Amino acid sequence: MEEFLQQLTNGLAVGGIYALIALGYTMVYGVLKLINFAHGDLFTIGSYLGLTLLTSMALVDRLGPVAGIAVLVLMVMGLVALVGALLERVAYRPLRHSPRLSAVVSALGASIFFSNALMLIYGARFQVYPQGILPKTAIDLFGLYVPLVRVLMLGTSVVMMIALYTFIQKTKIGTAIRAAAIDQDAARLMGIDVNRVILMVFLIGPALGGAAGLMVGLHYGQINFTMGWVYGLKAFTAAILGGIGNIPGAMVGGILLGVIEALGAAYLSVAWKDAIAFGVLIFILIVRPTGLLGERVAEKV
Amino acid sequence: MKKGLVAVAALCLLLGGVIAAKADTIKIGLMGPMTGPWASEGQEMKQVLDLLAADLNAKGGVLGKKVEVIADDDGGDPRTAALAAQRLATQGIVAVIGTYGSSITEATQNIYNESKILQIANGSTAIRLTEKGLKYFFRTCPRDDEQGRVAVQAIEKMGAKNVAILHDNTTYAKGLADEARGLLEGKGVKIVFFDALTPGERDYTAILTKLKGANPDVVFFTGYYPEAGLLLRQKKEMNWNVPFIGGDATNNPDLVKIAGKDAAQGFYFLSAPLPKDLPSPEAKAFLDEFKKKYGTAPNSIYAVLAGDGFRVITAAIQATQSTDPDKLAEYLHKQLKDFAGLTGKIAFNEKGDRVGEVYRVYKVDAEGNFILQP
Numbered sequence: 001m002e003e004f005l006q007q008l009t010n011g012l013a014v015g016g017i018y019a020l021i022a023l024g025y026t027m028v029y030g031v032l033k034l035i036n037f038a039h040g041d042l043f044t045i046g047s048y049l050g051l052t053l054l055t056s057m058a059l060v061d062r063l064g065p066v067a068g069i070a071v072l073v074l075m076v077m078g079l080v081a082l083v084g085a086l087l088e089r090v091a092y093r094p095l096r097h098s099p100r101l102s103a104v105v106s107a108l109g110a111s112i113f114f115s116n117a118l119m120l121i122y123g124a125r126f127q128v129y130p131q132g133i134l135p136k137t138a139i140d141l142f143g144l145y146v147p148l149v150r151v152l153m154l155g156t157s158v159v160m161m162i163a164l165y166t167f168i169q170k171t172k173i174g175t176a177i178r179a180a181a182i183d184q185d186a187a188r189l190m191g192i193d194v195n196r197v198i199l200m201v202f203l204i205g206p207a208l209g210g211a212a213g214l215m216v217g218l219h220y221g222q223i224n225f226t227m228g229w230v231y232g233l234k235a236f237t238a239a240i241l242g243g244i245g246n247i248p249g250a251m252v253g254g255i256l257l258g259v260i261e262a263l264g265a266a267y268l269s270v271a272w273k274d275a276i277a278f279g280v281l282i283f284i285l286i287v288r289p290t291g292l293l294g295e296r297v298a299e300k301v
Numbered sequence: 302m303k304k305g306l307v308a309v310a311a312l313c314l315l316l317g318g319v320i321a322a323k324a325d326t327i328k329i330g331l332m333g334p335m336t337g338p339w340a341s342e343g344q345e346m347k348q349v350l351d352l353l354a355a356d357l358n359a360k361g362g363v364l365g366k367k368v369e370v371i372a373d374d375d376g377g378d379p380r381t382a383a384l385a386a387q388r389l390a391t392q393g394i395v396a397v398i399g400t401y402g403s404s405i406t407e408a409t410q411n412i413y414n415e416s417k418i419l420q421i422a423n424g425s426t427a428i429r430l431t432e433k434g435l436k437y438f439f440r441t442c443p444r445d446d447e448q449g450r451v452a453v454q455a456i457e458k459m460g461a462k463n464v465a466i467l468h469d470n471t472t473y474a475k476g477l478a479d480e481a482r483g484l485l486e487g488k489g490v491k492i493v494f495f496d497a498l499t500p501g502e503r504d505y506t507a508i509l510t511k512l513k514g515a516n517p518d519v520v521f522f523t524g525y526y527p528e529a530g531l532l533l534r535q536k537k538e539m540n541w542n543v544p545f546i547g548g549d550a551t552n553n554p555d556l557v558k559i560a561g562k563d564a565a566q567g568f569y570f571l572s573a574p575l576p577k578d579l580p581s582p583e584a585k586a587f588l589d590e591f592k593k594k595y596g597t598a599p600n601s602i603y604a605v606l607a608g609d610g611f612r613v614i615t616a617a618i619q620a621t622q623s624t625d626p627d628k629l630a631e632y633l634h635k636q637l638k639d640f641a642g643l644t645g646k647i648a649f650n651e652k653g654d655r656v657g658e659v660y661r662v663y664k665v666d667a668e669g670n671f672i673l674q675p
Contacts, residue, residue: 003514010506116336124340126527128558138540147538220503222531222559226338230501262507270508271470271497 002143007266008259013150015258016157020212021235022242022250023164024205030181030245031201033100037107038087040232041114042206046080046213047223048118051129060133069133069218076214077207084206085199093198111228118225126224129217153215160208161251168247173200181245234277241281243294252292257281326369327362327624329354329611330389330397330418332409337377338501338527341555342401345604346423347372348595350398353611356590363619370611375400379408390416395624398610401603403427404472410438417626419633421610424603426549427472428480431652437630439653441609441642442573443660445473448549449480451571451660455546455674456485456519459569465494465517467508467532469524477523477548493517500524505532506539513541525550529568530559537564549573549660554600557669568665569674573602573644575663578673584643602644609642616640 021043028036053059053075060068091110095103138147168174179187180197188194216231217223234257242253257277264276284292331350333343350370358367373389375382382400386409389397396419400406406425413420414435422430422440426448431438456464464485468478475497482492494515498508509532512520520543522529529551536545537560545568552572557565576588576599587608592598599605614629617637621628633649640647648656662674 003510006510007507010504010510013506014504119336119340124336124344126341126530126555126559128555131561136538138538145539216503220531221534221561222503222527224338224527227501227503231503265507266511269496270467270511271499273507274499 003266004263005144007262009144009146009150011259011262012255013154013258014261015238015255016154017212017216017231017254018235018238018257019251019254020157020160020215021209021231022238022254023161023247024209025236025239026242026244026247026250027177027201027205029239030247031177031184031198032092032096032103034092034103035107035236036092036205037104037232038091038110038114039205039209040228040230040235041111041118042080042084042087042228043209043213043216043231043235044118044223044225044228045083045114046076046210047217047227048122048127048213048225049079049210050076050214050217051127051223054133055130065133065135073211073214076210080210080213081203081207084202084209087206088198088202092202093195111232115225115228122225124225126222129221129223131221134218149219153219156215157212158251160211161247164204164208165247165251167204173197177201237278237281240291241284243291246291246293249291249293256292326367327364327615327618328369328371328392328394329614330392330394330399331370331372331607332375332382332385332389332397332399333372333607334377334401334405335372335374337381339377339401339525341553342424342601342603343374343377345599345601346399346401346607349591349599349604349608350611352591352594353587353608357615363615364622364624368615375405375409377402377405379405382406383408383412385409386412390418394418395618395626396421396614396629398607398614399423400425402471402473403430403476406430407472410435413437419614419626419629421614423607423610424550425473427476429472429476431654435653437626439610439613439633439649439655441606441613441644441647441655442549442603444654445477445480447658448477448571448660449484451662452477452481452521452546452548453484453488455569455571455662456481456490456521457488459519459544459546461490461518463491463493463515463517465512465515465520466492467494467512467520467522467524468497469500469528470497471500471524473550474523474525474548478521481521481523494520498524498528500528502528503531504535506535508532509536509539509541513539513543517543519543520545521548522546522551523548526553526556527559530556530565533560533564533568537561544569546570549602552602552663552671554669554671557665562667562669565665565669566667570663570665570671571660572663572671573606573659574661574673575602575671576605576643578661579644581641581643581645583641587643605643609644609647612642613637613640613647 024039091106134149176192238253238257239250242249261277265273333346335343354370373385375385382405401424403425406422419437426445468474547570549572551570617629638648663671
């Protein structure tokens with residue numbers, strides 16, 4: 001029981017990260033029907049930018065840990081959002097009316113470009129976040145051991161996801177995004193500036209991905225330029241698991257995938273952990289081709 | 302018409318000149334992971350070879366010709382490596398140095414062997430690479446069975462009764478894990494955990510939680526340093542104080558950077574001796590020069606072992622006065638004895654394996670230094 005709960009918390013923390021990245025995939029897919037393969041690399045850019053800003057501006061020394069990290073999160077989210085918008089402008093907008101395959105190839109190209117650019121700028125070696133920025137306290141409940149950082153991480157992810165969901169559901173821009181997701185041409189006829197909607201999507205998704213990258217850097221310490229691939233793949237899987245194009249689906253899918261992985265590793269086999277996770281994905285797609293929450297097609301975003 | 306003839310003649314001369322100029326150098330290939338997860342290893346391999354080649358050329362080269370290093374990238378990936386090998390094989394190289402990972406080397410062995418190009422691997426320790434009986438394959442690093450023996454000795458010394466073994470399913474890590482399991486079971490030690498992790502991830506808490514449940518006295522991790530660093534760090538965060546011992550792929554100062562000094566402290570690993578623990582004058586001179594040229598000492602022993610491959614092959618060309626692969630292979634197999642390598646004395650057996658004891662046990666101290674264990 002104790003080990004089960006420990007594994008559950010392990011899975012929740014990882015799942016929160018997957019979910020945050022998955023939101024970027026799902027939003028872009030919802031509006032453009034495009035799998036943005038460069039999204040994983042935007043996540044990596046987030047962790048590299050975080051490291052650069054953290055060390056070059058000495059934010060934590062000057063502002064203290066809480067304010068320092070809050071400022072850092074905002075700066076990283078803002079900058080990665082700009083990179084995302086730039087990516088859309090350069091790699092996707094010119095191809096918007098081309099066959100969908102061209103945009104997918106362009107996405108793969110952008111992904112390779114980003115990871116190689118990071119390698120050339122920062123070098124091929126692993127980069128390491130300074131230690132001791134985050135508190136090392138942990139909650140110790142009857143042998144269940146949960147570092148506070150993991151609770152904070154999951155908490156931050158959930159808050160960001162809820163904020164996004166509210167934004168999409170309650171605001172005017174959110175409504176416009178939902179409308180464009182259903183039918184771009186009809187939305188345009190209704191006076192919605194579709195280009196602006198797409199720009200919004202490419203600002204929000206990358207910002208969340210960048211935040212996830214920063215969290216991974218702060219918590220795990222070690223980052224390198226290829227890490228976006230694994231996280232991107234997992235988050236993409238999570239988006240499909242939850243029903244791609246569906247925001248609550250991405251959240252549920254991400255957290256579920258993290259938990260399935262942790263429990264699969266615990267009770268079946270460590271080496272087969274990923275195979276189990278992908279096996280579950282395939283099973284769900286056979287039973288429910290739209291993914292777990294993918295039934296309300298009209299609500300896609 | 303005449304003009305045309307002159308032009309053709311000029312072109313022929315030019316081409317002849319180019320070909321002649323090309324034949325003036327002896328080409329040595331370098332296949333290493335210049336990109337990908339082990340890019341730091343590959344780039345250091347190139348630094349070492351560039352330095353040694355420049356040195357050799359300053360002294361007049363071999364057989365009166367300059368030595369040219371032609372580097373190609375294997376990306377740390379078997380498919381990319383096979384392509385790199387095919388490219389290198391068409392460039393008139395006498396021998397190729399590389400590469401780091403065993404599964405990567407394996408993908409290229411036949412390509413070089415069929416092209417009669419000598420291959421001297423530097424970090425590929427999997428046993429089966431030299432059990433195939435390939436005539437032109439050598440390696441300057443030792444083998445996993447040798448490493449397994451040293452690992453088992455170290456684990457016994459730690460007084461462990463229950464041992465957990467964790468690998469990462471690469472040719473190297475799995476081979477070493479299997480080797481150690483067999484030897485330990487033969488000595489009556491209980492293996493309480495034997496499984497693999499997926500390299501390249503950040504969160505290994507699920508695996509660590511399961512490992513902890515198995516309650517081992519020692520954990521032997523046979524994978525690479527990025528994962529080892531994370532394992533140590535997350536183990537510390539879990540408040541779990543079990544000793545870890547790693548294979549030679551964990552030998553990299555980045556391990557301490559990733560884990561943090563407090564988490565890395567007390568970590569044991571096996572390795573060919575570090576450059577700093579090499580007493581030979583060749584090694585000292587090399588280290589000084591490397592520092593002078595690149596600012597820091599080499600991080601990786603495998604890059605230095607690549608340098609040894611380069612030194613061995615150029616010495617063989619000099620000794621045989623030839624670039625004929627059969628003569629060179631014959632020389633390396635039979636005649637090269639006690640060659641003063643950067644990592645100690647070098648000789649090869651008939652399989653192409655380096656002979657002699659190379660492995661040592663190291664322990665990380667509180668300052669993150671790697672201390673040679675007696």
